Amino acid sequence: MIRASIMGATGYAGVELVRLLTAHPEVRLSRLSSVSFEGKALSEVYPALRGICDTVLVGEEDVTEETDVLFCSLPAGHAEKMARRCVDKGVLFIDLGADFRLDDEADYIEWYGGAYQDKELHAVQVYGLPELFGERIPGAKIIGNPGCYPTSVALGLAPALREGLAGTQGIVIDSKSGVTGAGRGLTQTTHFPDCNEAFSPYKIACHRHTPEIEQSLGRLSGKEVRVTFVPHLLPLNRGIVSTIYAPWAGAPLEEIHARYWAFYQGKTFVRVLPLGEAANLKNVRCSNYCDISLHLDRRAGKLIIVSAIDNMVKGAAGQAIQNMNLALGLPETAGLMMVPPAI
Amino acid sequence: MIRASIMGATGYAGVELVRLLTAHPEVRLSRLSSVSFEGKALSEVYPALRGICDTVLVGEEDVTEETDVLFCSLPAGHAEKMARRCVDKGVLFIDLGADFRLDDEADYIEWYGGAYQDKELHAVQVYGLPELFGERIPGAKIIGNPGCYPTSVALGLAPALREGLAGTQGIVIDSKSGVTGAGRGLTQTTHFPDCNEAFSPYKIACHRHTPEIEQSLGRLSGKEVRVTFVPHLLPLNRGIVSTIYAPWAGAPLEEIHARYWAFYQGKTFVRVLPLGEAANLKNVRCSNYCDISLHLDRRAGKLIIVSAIDNMVKGAAGQAIQNMNLALGLPETAGLMMVPPAI
């Protein structure tokens, strides 16, 4: 059994990792750390887990003990130290934060405000989006787990950009996320009476996921890509829908659809919907699926792609486990075949 | 006192008209009609109105009796007959449906499937968006009350297009509406368990409001405009947010903001938010306000406009009353100064 530990286990991504790893056939949970709740049982913080994971939370210094893989969920700028410790101990390091996602340090400096300190680590970092950039994941030591919005966007646009079905100029990405994406920390915006029966965009054209999106679209298209990205907060718990508007390159929609099917052939977690249906985040909740639907605005010359994921699973914990599976040579889908509830 | 009657009073727009007209200082409700509930009291259908409006619902033939203004809410293709009757009787006719919105009959035929029958009526129809096209409303006989999405979009883009602050090519409109927009009729999509914790676009690039949007943007810009319009269904009751992406013409954001302020100076129901804030449908619920916020994606060259209304008020019943006020020479804001609940 692989021993997995989680740094930041009481954050939303952390506790979702616990939910999924508890059911993983080849993993047992080892250490769970928490700054705020050290010494308490995880099930005291999350009563849903009573009797399922009553593990007592430890501090940062103990979280790499008896561990083969460490999932790390820390604010930007704090992951390097843990990554170094893991690399030195031979522990696989999977970062759910943003510190190992951007290849170009200049992007990191511009959007996150600090420079890379331990540059060696970044030389070996692997961006863990298995369906698109999976070849370097097996055997990786440090995996930057993609952000939730960038996952939905890259999967949605990949076949179009790889195969020239859409242009790269003027792409508009209008994304909507459930409130778990904002994390466990209390804010006025996420106070129930303020958030319920409300809807608004935020961080308009200045969200930190922008350079990560552009990095992926650049790799896919082989060109430099600038996108307009606007996220919105949905009054529901889980899920992201990204509605993506790209210049239509002229192929019939049926052909585009066929190419998407072919592109994702054998990729268990991507479901390209039949033409005429629209992706709905409801259908992927609590699962590792990404649903993609394709639409054409022939009048205005836009290819419209709708991509839906669960931000907590394919957008965080599930994809992190998928990366672990691939890095350690387990079956890619191990522990990840959760069926989304139909209602 | 002006005597107002409502055709289709048990639809959502109809009952919202009742709520607002009940509090209107210069109006008394006269006839309320309903196909499905004729003979019942309105408060039997909507218990919220018990003791407030216990009026017994009549049939279509009686709805124009003792009436100075008729608000008509019928499916597309059925309003002409009532409009004719009103015009002949000297009753102001305000159509909350789509039959008197489009000037070009070809658009109507293309998007709604039938031709205009009584063409005389369409020769005198007035599109009732007071802040933009208000000059012909006073004295009008037939007013086509705008659709909810087109209201939010036209108000959001008007200053930009009128004053050349944005280009007209490749505009993308990503709109999100609460479920009241889908009406009172039962559907699987609006069944609570299917709709709650769900989010998806619908009628992607084929919604009937598209030609109405393009008609308004054409008038505002003086050019033919083709837009990409995608509506989404939000799991909440009231409100629309339209996030609008238009080519930036280069003016500084502060200048754009100043022009918007000037443009809407004296327009009580349009609130241009300070730079840095984002329009949220929460802040306009149950009111006739349209909140507009302005944002710039300098990197990608997009002007981003966020426009929020209550689809039931500024997007339907409130705007219809505003049109009535103007047509009949009442103060524009009479009966419409409802304060949106802060929570």
Add this chain to the structure above:
Amino acid sequence: MIRASIMGATGYAGVELVRLLTAHPEVRLSRLSSVSFEGKALSEVYPALRGICDTVLVGEEDVTEETDVLFCSLPAGHAEKMARRCVDKGVLFIDLGADFRLDDEADYIEWYGGAYQDKELHAVQVYGLPELFGERIPGAKIIGNPGCYPTSVALGLAPALREGLAGTQGIVIDSKSGVTGAGRGLTQTTHFPDCNEAFSPYKIACHRHTPEIEQSLGRLSGKEVRVTFVPHLLPLNRGIVSTIYAPWAGAPLEEIHARYWAFYQGKTFVRVLPLGEAANLKNVRCSNYCDISLHLDRRAGKLIIVSAIDNMVKGAAGQAIQNMNLALGLPETAGLMMVPPAI
């Protein structure tokens, strides 16, 4: 015009007072105070009020200037000082908190933990539930505005207890409240992802509204009453439903219903529903109504009363204005005839 000021204007009850008083025909808002936001405009804190109430918030010391009535919304134990100042200045003092509700100081000490300091004030306090205990409100100097749960319960049980239609032993009150009842302060329980799709009781049989409920039921029945009271948190914004189980005294349900009708004859804000209907908080939202429905469990000998109010209006700000109206000799319903939205 009566000059009204609000202490604690940025709390939920405070901002609801602003919404209602803005539309009151005989009142103008004077001072609004806030500890947390002094110096800011109210509309900066609540953007819904932009252009409607941009008043700058003042500190505690200024809130009684140019004021005829002060609405005070402070945590328990802090209202006496302001009440004293108002009484000395001849300003009507209406407390939305708990400091002037309980006649028996021993109850206050037991449930709120402190003793009355300025006992003179309590000698003249009037409990402001107009439909039941209205006789002392005209001319009152200090009014204790009832709690939200106690309002729903007392109105629901009053005719039954006054007229001996139900016994007083073993009454069970199972109440459910929307989240605004918990106030504006951030807590984990009211964090959107924790609160949404959740439901639970809280403060089971130990909520501070218990003695207030028992005080009212005691006055109504002329007996000492002990109740079981359990509140629950509903995942919605506004409204309370109290389901009340009382021993059935044997009268036919039709007779009970007739007595309720007679009891509330002429009380505009109480609506006794026809037999067969059940009170729903939806139908009273944003209004000052209390809807009451009556049901009989003949098999088990229970009279079941369902009482629904908007906790922010009849349960707080609306009732406070009703008390002001009565105390100052205005029409009881002035500014309070808001129609609840049907949807």
Add this chain to the structure above:
Amino acid sequence: MIRASIMGATGYAGVELVRLLTAHPEVRLSRLSSVSFEGKALSEVYPALRGICDTVLVGEEDVTEETDVLFCSLPAGHAEKMARRCVDKGVLFIDLGADFRLDDEADYIEWYGGAYQDKELHAVQVYGLPELFGERIPGAKIIGNPGCYPTSVALGLAPALREGLAGTQGIVIDSKSGVTGAGRGLTQTTHFPDCNEAFSPYKIACHRHTPEIEQSLGRLSGKEVRVTFVPHLLPLNRGIVSTIYAPWAGAPLEEIHARYWAFYQGKTFVRVLPLGEAANLKNVRCSNYCDISLHLDRRAGKLIIVSAIDNMVKGAAGQAIQNMNLALGLPETAGLMMVPPAI
């Protein structure tokens, strides 16, 4: 592998069975029937299941082919015919409806309106609530799967009634259910705008689950029990909370709690919460757990028990699978250890 078929697979209970059985290690799905959607793939009706269960729906006549166990979800009065067919073929019959729950035919006639036709079947029916009445389930041929409310109530009261910790007179059960409990059929009450931001009781003291509750409480206490039962509709998808008020027999709460712990020792799916916590339906969603919390109203002499389940799992599909496991000699928890999502 056991071959399981589902009659009524497109109802909410049916599709939840599909979700759970898909992950069951010892079962494979065989036939799925649907009256409304025969000939379609299940995933066309529920797109969440695309790629997971694309089985084509068959008609009633085929549903018992190649089947070892049939789960039947039909309206009351229609299950006998299928039960007979199954018994004759040696297929285990598990009824998720109400036709095999009540031992006393007189109760069935009173509450459901029809008599038992094939009385032999009822002579062998077993009420499938494993934690309380499990002894006859192994080897049973016909299992009446309990109703959702009765499951929550019987589990909540069982230790108290078995061990005399509470009296049986005057028990009040105030239950609240998510909207999936109302099923997939469209109604005005469950139309999103009517149901959202609404809350109300329904079928007050006349819900058909009443005799089933009383049957269980009678078995547990050895006495005839009459309860007051009032269900309410919560604006959320899944889960039931029953707040149960019973006469306190005088034992200290700590002792009551200890007895509950002992009673449910070894029952995996019942979690008795520590004193001081309150059961919340959030913590059991999508899982087979029943959370129970205990509270004392010493002042009024009431033992208050809060019981929370997922109405779709422990209240329907999950418990049905638990019954199948026991009837066929599989481990009781096989396929049922789903971890409830913490958020």
